[in-house]
C-alpha cells in the first residue's frame with residue numbers, strides 16, 4: 001500500500017527547497033534565508049538546504065548567523081567536515097591557535113569524503129605528499145618541535161614509501177599497514193605555529209605606485225611587478241608559519257608536484273587577515289571596490305616543469321614569492337611568463353585553464369613579460385592574461401621549496 005503521508009513529507013521539503021533556490025537566484029537572499037531556516041530546523045541533516053543557507057548568509061555578509069548555523073550543524077552532524085573546517089578557521093582567525101589545530105585535525109580525519117577539495121582520495125599518495133611529510137618531520141625534529149618515537153617511525157616508513165616512486169609512477173595506493181604506520185602524520189594537523197602579527201605588514205607606497213602603473217597600462221599589457229611588498233617582519237613571520245604549520249593538504253593538483261594550502265584549512269592566520277585587509281584597502285583606493293575572492297599558497301616539492309599556460313577565474317591576480325632567492329639554483333627559471341594575450345570572453349573555465357591547443361593558438365607570437373624570480377617580489381596582472389611559470393629548479397630541501405602566495409580579486 002502506498003504511504004501517501006511519507007510521500008507528502010518528502011515533497012514538502014523539495015518544494016520549499018525549490019522556492020528557496022528561486023529566491024536565491026533572484027538575489028532575494030533574505031527570503032531564501034527565511035525559507036531555508038525553517039527547512040534546516042525541520043531537517044537538520046539536509047546538506048542541500050544547509051549549503052544554500054550558508055551561501056545566503058555569506059551573500060548577506062551575516063557573520064553572526066553563519067557562525068550559529070555552523071555551531072548548530074556541528075551539534076547535529078559532528079562528522080560534517082565542511083562545517084568543522086569553517087569553525088576551525090574562525091578559531092584560528094580569533095587567535096585560538098591550539099583549539100583551531102584540534103578542530104582542523106579532527107576535520108581532516110573524518111572518514112566521509114567531504115574533506116578539502118583538490119585532495120587525492122584517501123590512501124592514494126603522490127611523491128610530493130610523501131617527500132613533503134618526510135621533510136616536514138625532519139625539519140620539525142631538528143627544530144625540537146615534534147616528539148621522537150612515533151614521528152621517527154613515521155619518517156622511516158615514509159622513506160620506504162618514497163622508494164616506490166620509480167620512473168613513471170604518479171601515485172601509490174598505500175597498504176593498511178603503511179597507513180597505520182604513517183597515521184601520526186598523514187592528513188593530520190599536528191602543529192600550527194603561533195606567529196606574531198607585526199604592526200606593519202605591507203609597504204603601502206610601493207603597492208600604491210604599482211597599482212597606479214597597473215591602471216595606466218594598455219588593456220593587454222596589464223602586468224606590473226615590484227620588490228618588497230611585505231615588510232621584513234611580515235615575511236619572516238609568514239614564512240615561519242608556512243614552514244612549521246601542517247596546512248599543506250591539497251595534493252591533487254595537475255602534475256602532482258605541488259602542494260597547496262587553502263584558507264579553509266589553515267592559511268587564514270591573523271597575519272593573513274591583516275595582509276588581506278591592508279591589500280584590499282590599497283586596491284579599493286586605486287581600482288574601486290575590489291575584494292579578495294580567494295587566496296592560496298602553492299609549494300613546489302618535486303619536478304621542474306612548473307604550471308602550464310592558463311588564465312584564472314578572477315579579475316586581477318596578486319602573486320608574491322616567499323622563498324629566499326638563494327635557494328633558486330637557476331636564475332633563468334623560477335619566474336613567471338605573462339603573455340600580452342587574453343582569454344576570449346566566451347571561453348569557459350575548462351577551456352582557458354586547460355585546453356592547451358586552443359591556448360597555444362592564442363599565445364603563439366604574442367608579446368610576453370618575463371618576471372624573474374626574487375623573494376618578496378609581487379606581481380599584479382589581469383587574470384585573463386595567459387600566464388605560466390618558466391620552470392622550477394630550487395634546492396632540494398624542505399626549506400627551499402618555492403612558495404607563492406596568490407590573492408585573487410573579483411570574478412572573471
Ligand SMILES: [Fe+2]
Nearest residue numbers: 310311312387
Ligand atoms: Fe594562475
